Amino acid sequence: MPATTAPATFSSLRPAPAGRSVEILDQTRLPFAKAWIPLARRDDAAHAIATMQTRGAPLIGAVAAFGLALAMAEDASDAALTASAALLAATRPTAVNLAWALDRLEALLHPLPPAARAEAAWAEAWAIAHEDAAQCAAIGAHGAARLLAEISGIGGIDAPSGNPIGTRTLAQAGSVGTATAAPRPLNIMTHCNAGWLATVDHGTALAPIYRLHADGVPVHVWVSETRPRNQGLLTAWELAERGVPYTVIADNAAGLLMMQGQVDAVIVGADRIAANGDVANKVGTYLKALAARAHGVPFFVAAPVSTLDFACPAGSAIPIEERAGDELRQVPGRDAADRPATVRQLPAERPVANPAFDVTPAALVTALITERGVCPASDAGLAALYPERASAQPR
Ligand SMILES: CSC[C@@H](O)[C@@H](O)C(=O)COP(=O)(O)O
Numbered sequence: 128m129p130a131t132t133a134p135a136t137f138s139s140l141r142p143a144p145a146g147r148s149v150e151i152l153d154q155t156r157l158p159f160a161k162a163w164i165p166l167a168r169r170d171d172a173a174h175a176i177a178t179m180q181t182r183g184a185p186l187i188g189a190v191a192a193f194g195l196a197l198a199m200a201e202d203a204s205d206a207a208l209t210a211s212a213a214l215l216a217a218t219r220p221t222a223v224n225l226a227w228a229l230d231r232l233e234a235l236l237h238p239l240p241p242a243a244r245a246e247a248a249w250a251e252a253w254a255i256a257h258e259d260a261a262q263c264a265a266i267g268a269h270g271a272a273r274l275l276a277e278i279s280g281i282g283g284i285d286a287p288s289g290n291p292i293g294t295r296t297l298a299q300a301g302s303v304g305t306a307t308a309a310p311r312p313l314n315i316m317t318h319c320n321a322g323w324l325a326t327v328d329h330g331t332a333l334a335p336i337y338r339l340h341a342d343g344v345p346v347h348v349w350v351s352e353t354r355p356r357n358q359g360l361l362t363a364w365e366l367a368e369r370g371v372p373y374t375v376i377a378d379n380a381a382g383l384l385m386m387q388g389q390v391d392a393v394i395v396g397a398d399r400i401a402a403n404g405d406v407a408n409k410v411g412t413y414l415k416a417l418a419a420r421a422h423g424v425p426f427f428v429a430a431p432v433s434t435l436d437f438a439c440p441a442g443s444a445i446p447i448e449e450r451a452g453d454e455l456r457q458v459p460g461r462d463a464a465d466r467p468a469t470v471r472q473l474p475a476e477r478p479v480a481n482p483a484f485d486v487t488p489a490a491l492v493t494a495l496i497t498e499r500g501v502c503p504a505s506d507a508g509l510a511a512l513y514p515e516r517a518s519a520q521p522r
Pocket residue numbers: 182183184185222318319320321322325326330331332358395396397398408409410483
């Protein structure tokens with residue numbers, strides 16, 4: 128077996144001790160309890176994705192790949208391959224990583240004889256996991272360099288063209304000069320959870336923050352709560368585990384903090400980036416981008432290649448997941464005795480709308496940060512970084 132497909136223990140995903148299966152961290156129990164759950168069958172993986180036991184665009188792509196590998200161990204016929212891929216693809220609609228991973232496995236498996244499919248699918252699922260971890264590490268390096276360039280007022284560099292992108296420097300409320308001489312930490316705002324919990328490892332938006340922290344740059348993170356699912360609490364838990372200073376804020380506090388000059392940059396992940404650079408991400412992202420533009424705060428989006436949808440011309444074509452209204456009507460947490468509890472805020476019959484994502488127009492995005500480098504959020508910017516993908520799409 129090639130080294131790239133060897134099982135490994137990542138932060139959010141690991142091989143199960145017995146048999147050909149994997150375990151995931153149950154994110155519905157975090158941040159209160161850290162519990163690993165086994166995925167031994169296709170339907171375990173589908174259930175985990177649909178119920179958000181596992182979540183975050185790159186991670187659900189990897190888990191879907193393992194789900195299809197588990198399906199092949201159950202039934203590797205042509206009909207089962209097509210049906211299992213369709214079943215897994217239907218679990219969540221917005222993050223394109225899910226379809227990307229399933230398409231990749233289907234393209235590999237359909238030409239193979241059924242008897243060879245389980246082995247090949249298992250190896251490919253691990254290859255996807257390894258690649259995602261490596262890509263997120265690279266996003267961390269590129270993103271950290273870009274943020275440091277902003278601090279020192281250099282502006283970023285558009286890899287691989289070398290053209291400068293953007294000239295804005297960070298908000299100077301604390302007279303930030305250079306990273307090491309900063310009189311106060313670099314204040315970065317994020318939304319939702321785009322850390323190692325949302326990927327196979329390292330994270331997307333949080334990877335540059337982890338990298339800066341590891342390099343000794345003083346960083347403080349404004350973590351927005353991210354109602355209704357409160358993924359910001361997952362971000363806070365992750366940052367606490369790694370010793371990165373942070374403060375949780377209500378989603379609605381973000382604009383005030385930017386107005387007051389308390390935010391040097393915003394960085395978020397993405398669930399799908401259209402060919403023109405429009406970005407679908409957790410609902411509330413768009414409002415942060417608007418506030419950032421109004422106050423001259425750089426707004427970055429970090430994502431790996433599996434999040435890029437070159438077949439989708441613009442954000443208006445991205446499907447937006449509508450989730451159950453009870454996610455809004457109820458709040459899970461702990462009671463006074465520290466037992467798991469759910470509080471109902473609204474009766475079940477009260478009308479609510481619960482779109483899980485929104486779309487930030489490319490014009491509001493300072494730059495995209497991918498495993499290949501930093502580029503403008505535009506057709507041309509993405510085509511410069513991914514010429515083979517851009518030219519492969521029908522126009
Ligand atoms: C690295 S993940 C980026 C996005 O997937 C993340 O910000 C997000 O929107 C996750 O949504 P979720 O509904 O929690 O799966």
